[in-house]
Amino acid sequence: MPSVILETERLVLRAFTENDVDDVLRAASDPLTQRWLPIPAPGRPYTRSDAVTWCVDTAPATRATGDGQHWAAVCRRTGRYVGSFGVVRTNWAARTTEIGYLMAPDARGRGLAPEAVVAVTHWVLLDQGFERIALKAATDNTASRRVAEKAGYVYEGIERNAMPLHRGRTDLAVYSVIRPDLVG
Structure with missing residues (x-):
């Protein structure tokens, strides 16, 4: 995928750098993040080494290999890190991908x-010509499910016992947007 910076009214989404390590560590190791995302792996705490690997190796490699793209989201006004957004599991032949995100604790609840x-979503479907983006969230993760709905994603159903957590497993609520949803 091409490297790109996306801008919204309040945010700049840009590539991760080594300067993001401490912010990524804080957001990824937050108890609420850890409740819903089994990062770096189920049952293993998120460490500074994991944050370095993410910012310096993993996020850039995802784009380089064509599997997706990851952005560090920062506040336009302050430059402060507010979260991570990305597309993964990209299927180029089918022109489909999946979006994921996490928010820094102090940035939650502000839209x-x-x-x-x-x-x-607009960049992937309109600028890159993809046909579908899926968004999956643990069924009990009401905040993440609200994000999907506010962003215009359509609820499709439940993927049962679909993801390991740090403790146990969870069903996933599946949402999607297809290009006709935006251009129709």
């Missing part, structure tokens, strides 16, 4: 996540 999801 920033839907704003960023809309920007990424």
Whole structure:
């Protein structure tokens, strides 16, 4: 995928750098993030080393290999890190991908996540010509499900027992947007 910076009214979505390590560590190791996202792996705490690997190796490699793209979202006004957004599991032949995100604890509840999801969605479907983006959230993760709905994603159903967590497994609520949803 091409490297691109996306801008919204309140955010700039840009590539991760080594300067993001401390912010990524804080957001990814937050208890609420850890409740819903089994990062770096189920049952393993998120460490500074994981944040370095993410910012310096993993996020850039995802774009380089064509599997997707990841952005660090920062506030336009302050430059402060507010979250991570990305597309993964990209199927180029089918022109489909999946969007994921996490928010820094102090940035939650301000409507920033839907704003960023809309920007990424438009870039993927309209600018890159993809046909479908899926968004999956644990069924009990009501905040993440609200992000999907506010960003215009359509609820499709439940993917049962679909994801390991740090403790146990969870069903996933599946949402999607297809290009006709935006251009129709």
